[in-house]
Amino acid sequence: MGHDHRPHRELAPGMAEQLDLPYAGVVSFGHRPFLTESEQLDSWKPDVAVVGAPFDVGTTNRPGARFGPRAIRATAYEPGTYHMDLGLEIFDWLEVVDFGDAYCPHGQTEVSHRNIRERVHAVADRGIVPVILGGDHSITWPAATAVADVHGYGNVGIVHFDAHADTADEIEGNLASHGTPMRRLIESGAVPGSHFVQVGLRGYWPPQDTFEWMLEQKMTWHTMQEIWERGFKAVMADAVAEALAKADKLYVSVDIDVLDPAHAPGTGTPEPGGITSADLLRMVRQLCHEHDVVGVDVVEVAPAYDHAELTINAAHRVVFEALAGMAARRRDAADGVGQPARSYRDRGVTSPE
Template sequence: MGHDHDHPRRELPPGMLEQLEIAYSGMVSFGQRPFLTEPEQLDEWRPDVAIVGAPFDIATTNRPGARFGPRAIRSTAYEPGTYNLDLGLEIFDWLEVVDFGDAYCPHGQTEVSHANIRERVHTIASRGIVPVILGGDHSITWPAATAVADVHGYGNVGIVHFDAHADTADEIEGNLASHGTPMRRLIESGAVPGTHFVQVGLRGYWPPQDTFEWMLEQGMTWHTMQEIWERGFKEVMRTAVSEALAKAEKLYISVDIDVLDPAHAPGTGTPEPGGIASVDLLRMVRQLCLEHDVVGVDVVEVAPPYDHAELTVNAAHRVVFEALSGMAARRRDAAGQQPGPPSPRGPRA
């Protein structure tokens, strides 16, 4: 993941720095990181990670609104600071992160929007930079993960997919590019083979039996909420993390925010009761990024119009920060540096 830090850190000019200092004012940038718009700027900055928005939601089957996700995650999330207590590190001491703006997604144009998402993600990944994509509905994973596979090779990338739904339909109401079909498109194209999938959090009413049979034929692996309830999340997490390593050397993480119980994330298009808690999702994403060579991450289906008190926006924002924390800790550990002091546990003698 990433590349050597043999380049000097570039400083923002005072005017831009001032605009980024306060979370609730000034220009909108994820985590108040430098905001870049052109590929040439990526070459100049040479970051490890680039955030990019995919404000597209016309592939939804229930409630639209995820097109507003990227802006909301950038602008209305509580600014959490950049130190990770559990890992004992200052994230941006080890990871250079920039915001690369949004892919151009014109209203009502699926093919154009998906092509633009694929192109912008490819612009990032082809430079050895890890793309972190803010959706948008889940259909954006088709072009985004394809762009990553274009760079690292078809069949060389595995996907850990957090979701209430498997998103493996052949078509939904005649739509091959629905938010319920991206994983099938990735498998059928050869970009990510079915054997390279690990899905976590499935529950509810979908998919039906025939779709599950197709998934078995493809060699897919999944962990339902029933299994999590029976075995416990920590045990399932250990299994899923080890499975991901066995699937492929490179890993892409796709997080549909509806994997969370609606109590934690009400602002999504297809809420499904009975999901996991944010505390569990955050730690699993962090662990995956710490233990694996993660080459892409997306967080999708955040629909601010249905959110309450920014619960969903803040959960999605923290998913990204935990992913960045895991990547930073992986880099720190490779450099042989020890973490900061852990917090005291229990009463002191």
Template sequence: MQLSEPIGPVDASVVPRFAGIATFARLPRLDQVDRADVAVVGVPFDSGVSYRPGARFGPSHVREASRLLRPYNPAQDVSPFAVQQVADAGDIAVNPFNIDEAVRDIEAGALELAEKADKIVTIGGDHTIALPLLRAVTKKHGPVAVLHFDAHLDTWDTYFGAPITHGTPFRRASEEGLIDLTASMHVGTRGPLYDVGDLEDDKRLGFAIVTSEDIEERGVEVAIERIRTRIGDKPLYISIDIDVLDPAHAPGTGTPEAGGLTSRELLRMIRALSDRNIVGADVVEVAPAYDHAQLTAVAASHVAYDLISAMAPRG
């Protein structure tokens, strides 16, 4: 924690919410504080997508939609910007033409940022970025439990021979020993697969699954209990592809699938993790070109807000 009082958002009674520079939740920039407990950083990269592009514009879109976030979170009974210093670290600029170089740049940027902030919440960008972010976080914490909210498994092997894309980060992470094979889980997966072998591979790679159908049939509370039991007290990295939400709640994404979660269900599950050791998180795959009335960006900004709230110290 900071020795001085944290600097919070711009006062909306002084500067209207629609005015000024759009940092996340109108928080100070990282260069305006001595150090941050939590840094919010963008990674505007989408060269790993397999269908609709556009997530490179996600960080700025989510920041714009975060202007209406307020300092007190009643659902978690915490003021996340008052009990910890949260700051916007801008974007990690990476090569849009070379995936391998971009992945190295993201890892290096995350490691550099970790010297100034204890935890990082990243706004993507496509899901490719989860691999270098996990590489960076495990240098400090060792293998982590990965809680992956997504319509898709993202444990496929290659696309067109490319080993690192937005559909492969958790296969590579498992192969590299970055994840705890006893404590990791997908939540919200649904839709067609290539073959039943996809599920067999996924289990071998260390993931349990709570599908969207499981949540519909058994309810959110049962899903929460399964998640908490699986994670235990392990260091936890949360990776959220916004397409875990139904397209009715998040149309602005690259690979939408019918039958997804509601934003209320997703937020409820995040809030149930506030007593866990969350060491990092990302929110990815927001593609503004397909968004309507900022539906997707508003959902993503609230997801990031509740992640930051869940990271806040209690007591």
């Protein structure tokens, strides 16, 4: 992997042990090294960098997704790092860091979106896969644009899990609503409509004219009605195949409200009749295992409406399944001759700084 060895950092008694506790110590995703500056990415050379986008000004219903990134980092139950289905230790094959949050000042959509785009670009431009924790779904507009800036407009496809298509032209005059990001990406040319695969749509929005526009853009989508009629495995097989045919690179966007509210009540616009967490986790894993994923986001986690941390844990596991899929892809590509990534503890670093 070519990672640089880092000098040992002495910690006060008891501090090192805290790093292994899910309910104490430094707040970083998976207790991975916490970096703040772009130059640190050059030194660490990770494979994946987690970026928070604590922005929810684009919300139309219940606000609160700005608290999602911190909750996903701090509140989720620690799952361990060995994936029993794939038979691998995730961080042996994948070096992951937490790159902190984009600065999202209160009420300033343009500034916040610009900062999200710049921070994600700093990650993607170095050949590192950004995993973005939202925030409302409007953050996918700047985040996916940053990924397309690096890999080329028209070279990135999106698999979009959501109860809603998020393809409105505008909502109450707002072009940067959480109901409009996919249209903005298509109109800008960053991600053509033909490169979209949407899964889990249901309910009463958007209206017919928006679906007609989506057809004109050659978008592909799978509704919950189709999933109910054909079964999730059949639809999943089609969606994965469609994603593989769309583009060389793939960006996966997960609105947590794609899950039924029984699995994820802590979100701004819950819609009954959604998929289960078991199905979502396996599909995200499969996409990241079988395709060249260059970006992932998990959005619309609003902790204030959660119960027993169900939504937070589901979102946390979505990220871990994405990482597991990427790790398995790297392991399979090595074909027994590759070397696992060294963890930061193996490199003599005892504090995620």
